[in-house]
Amino acid sequence: MTFPTPMLHLVCGKIAAGKSTLTAAQAAAPGTILLSEDHWLARLYPEELASVADYIRLSARLRQVVGPHAVALLRAGLSVVLDFPANTPGLRLWMRGLFEEAGAAHTLHYLDVPDEVCRQRLRARNAAAGHDFAATDAEFDAITRYFVPPDEAEGFVIVRHP
Structure with missing residues (x-):
């Protein structure tokens, strides 16, 4: 079975905008792997993640491991759906480095959802x-x-999702 050109799917949106729902759907494509920050953080650091400061520290640690792993998957011919929030220019710069290092295509999915809808969700x-x-x-x-x-x-x- 041959797969299309490896693609790194990135996702940007506020909390509860629908990022994990979108990435789960994207990961259903053949030859595609989902890497979910929330999943990994919850299992690696269940007792350490109690504040926003903890999240910042632990997600930085996780990126040091997931980044090279994502590059290796892309280089192996698989597409990667990175369910990590591309919510700041700095995080997007890190993600750019991944697809550039792997020589892969990319799409940044932007979920443009109003705050009140996110809060309800x-x-x-x-x-x-x-x-x-x-x-x-x-x-x-x-x-x-x-x-x-x-x-x-x-x-x-950028693909915008209202």
Whole structure:
């Protein structure tokens, strides 16, 4: 079986915008691997992840391992869906390095969802207890302060999802 040219799918959107739902659907394609930050963090650091500061520290540690792994998968001919938030220029720069190092194509999926819709989804997700992390409204606000929508000038192939 032959697969299409390896593609790195990136995702940008606020908490509960639908990033994990979109990436799960993308990962269903043949020859595609899903790497989910929330999944890995919840299993590697269940006792250490208690604050936004913990998230920042631990996600940086995780990126040091996942980055080379994603590059290796892309070089092996597989597509990778990176369910890590591409929510700041710095994180997007790290992700750019991955597809450039691998010589792979990329798409940055931007979920442009209003805050109030995200909050409603977050509350429903928390009530259902089906997600690795349950953020509070205060955590939503704290994390959303750092959100920077992607800009065409950054040079990504952007697909906008309303």
